[in-house]
Amino acid sequence: MLLAVGLAVGLALLLWARRRCPRGAGSWGLVLRHWLARRWLARAAGWQRRRLEQACKDGPRSQELLLLEGAGTPAPDAATFRERHPLTRHSADGTEPPPSPRPPLGLWALLRSCCAASSPLQGSVLYLDVLARAYPEALSPRGTARFSWARGCSLPAAAWPLPSLYCAPEAVGAAPSRAAALYVQLLLALQERALRVLEAGLLSELYDALATLRASWEGLAQDLASGGLSPHLELPQGLRHQLEGLLAPDAARAAELRAECARGWDVIARRLWPRLQVVVVAEPGSEQLYWEALQESACQGLPLYSPFYSAAGVLLGLNLWPEQPEPHYLLCPGWAFCEFLPVEPPGAEGPPDTVPLADVREGQEYELVLTAQAGLSRCRVGEVLTVAGFHYRCPLVGPVRRLSQTLSVRGEGVPEDRFYRSLRRAVAMWPGARLVDYVCAESSLMGASSGACAPHYQVFVELQGVRDLSEAQRYKLDQCLQEDFPVYKSFRLKGSIGPLRLHLVAAGAFRELRDAVGTRGPMARVLRDHRPLHFIQSRVLS
Template sequence: MLLLLVLLFLLLLLPLPLARLQQQSQLPRLSWLASLQHRVAWGSLCWAAAWQQWRLEQNTLHVAQSQQRALRWCLKGAQGSRCPLRGSTDMSTFRNHLPLTKASQAQEEESGEQLLPPTSKQHHGEASLQATLLGLAALNKVYPEVLAPGGTARLTPTSPWPRPVPWPWHALSKVSPPGAKDPGTLLLEALRSPGLRALEAGTAAELLDIFSGLEVKGKELAEAIAAGNPGAPLPRRAAELREALEQGPRGLALRLWPKLQVVVTLDAGGQAEALAALEALWCQGLAFFSPAYVASGGVVGLNLWPEQPGGLYLLPPGAPLIELLPVKEGGQEEAATTVLLAEAQKDKEYELVLTDHTSLTRCRLGDVVRVVGAYNQCPVVRFICRLSQTLSVRGEDIGEDMFSEVLGQAVEQWPGAKLLDHVCVESSILDSSGGSAPHYEVFVALRGLRNLSEENRDKLDHCLQVAAPCYKSLRFRGSVGPARVHLVGTGAFGALREALAASPSSPFPPEMPRVLRHRHLAQLLQRRVVS
């Protein structure tokens, strides 16, 4: 068996990479070698995915033992004075002796050392490899043509696969040039290939920026394709691009790539709005698939169901250790005692608590999930909201999910408008109260509406009062002022995402905030207000 694996590995390292073989396809022998390389690569991945599937079955059938092993891994890896527990211990002792810590608290030590949340360094761990392998297998089962030679192109420098496996990856006939980091180069290469069946992007928000920019730079890209920069001139393909762009954004992806079936992005906090905009406009009629849900840079949920809309994720029982903190109804303070994966109840909501070996901190991530089913003894969940993205200028606590729903209701009342993106800022961050009552500053990116009337702006505040009685009471007493809505120009949110990604502590994928806490980020959008 070992000899066979070595032979397979050597075949994958053939000196002629796939891209070169395709360029010289006039030679039958080289084309045969390319086909062999692809088959061996995919066969190897299928074997690895089958092994990971078997392990997942065993771990989810015996959850208690799996989580105990994860605990031993955490205890073994923890070092120094941060580890009050020594050696092996049981789950009950661990939970009784280590207090829960919020992510913001976990970032500062008495020594002043800055720490990232527990999973920020887990992006290349076993969970990410498992998510990649099982995600590829699941995607191939539902869309078998996607991974055929030349079937997939990536449009962003970052990949939606949590851990792209290096040795067979380039043999799976990606259209994207290996190692390309420039989004313009990636998009241009994809546009030259009309037969694509799948698009990949790091996150839905990044893909939204790509399609928004495509409308702006479409003429320039068409000229490059016609002139053969790079590659051979393709005047007919350039004409197709111009014609597709002239018909507007709705359904643009399928006009550019008629055989397209699915879009693969990596799910993380704050991506739902970009995903909804893509589904309604540029990617209308296409399926979306995320192989994993990532929080603070680490994989916390596996998606085994590409055919299911809305993102269903299995919480795996391996490392890092996952606990669930019940969320009480009404948004009040959460219960003090966590439950383990096998104890989760259907239709209940929980906040994720993660522990890894770097700090041995039981960290409350703030990500809230709702249990919708079970896979063996493990819960299957939907991600609902992030507690860290709560608005509160007078203790009213307007959650991320509620505000996004209310804003959507308001935008539906703005004739012709389609919401693309938004963030909120409490007025104290921008010092914008000016002696008036504290309030919300809301920045929105729209399609179909260039100016906001005062009537339109007032509709958001009215919808908030209807949805949140506490907010209505504060508004009636004058303790909170009316929400102020600002329309920003094209590219404003792309610039915000670039600023977020540039932070040294930013994980990948960077979660899209819906409430900005830093003044320089809020001012970045403030400078781009057009109405």
């Protein structure tokens, strides 16, 4: 009797899955596995949410327990731990640590591990639950297109416990080049007209993928119609064979792509994927410029959700409120031991003492001090946060700036985020100009090529709408900096800082730079390495 009931239930599930399987979503077996995984993840998310809420109600105790359990060197209490371990500084060489290890993605491994307490797993399970509550159709099978690449490996996806969510296999992220990976990911996304989510490891990856659409839509349409990959695309033979097995000729979709691209690029994402609900990316940070450009054209009307906050390769916080326009991240007290150095005004006497997680103040800026199992012990990771509020006894934070991204040739200390505001103000004074991208460097990095003059800033910009700038227009940026930073102005008047030098680069130069460098994190705005500097110098027009 029980066997008969079980067979009947199983048959009913199979028939349901087959009916629910959307066109292009793969086999009904995939839909069934997806449905079962979602049911289990919903239960795991409820358990993980209750666990997180309890930890937040007693944040100080959660942090003490983390020390005792081995985040760094075990200590009887936080005060003793601070006495034993002096503050250190995180390396600011611009390299990124490798991705966090993950268990296998098989369904049974998922069932066994969903209730684990590790931060990557807990974060991903809670993220899936938050996303589904805010956007009910977001977890449809093969309803998410992911754009991501890192040299020599594939990076963890935000929703990696649910691999059936993605329309492209993870292996695409390990393609030989960034351009090839984004092209293939875009092609597989275009196959799925019913996409609900665009996900990117970095905003620049989504920005460049949609730039690929603009530059290569005819080739993409041809590949859609033929159900194959262009022979000019450089891919290993095994990967090419795997990917072509996912493609099928679709002349109707190719015709739709041609028609929509011929209409222009405004709202192109919504026109190509009418059921899109949200764009998911890592913490925007210094890449906000790309989102502003996407919102003006290709992604008009789409909300942006940034679910995670991490620093020094360690997952630290989770955004539980996707409906808010400004992301605020709950610092989860069981993920890493956090301390905070108050950001003191210039001229303050002596370094401040660190403040524990439970004692930070709303509205105050702090430098993050981190202790985690990733080998960090009381490490100043170079991140400045602002406290936006509290969830029980744990702070909600918003990243402000990275200390390594500060221009300082005479100790003047111009943070990158404020430099960007001055640059935007200057661009607004150049008739017809729109800022596409930029980087800057201190003249000392350039050596003799910077000329025999006082230390100064070198700024490289890509603009739309203008072909050149007069010397008077270029001086506007230096003038804006003097108005915004009195210390910089005083050094300029004394002659100990020389005039800023502004260079225009060729269209597409920064995209080529990202393809060539292939970093795993956001592109540095203040360059500290000769390689990207030499590359962008080679693209200077004037």
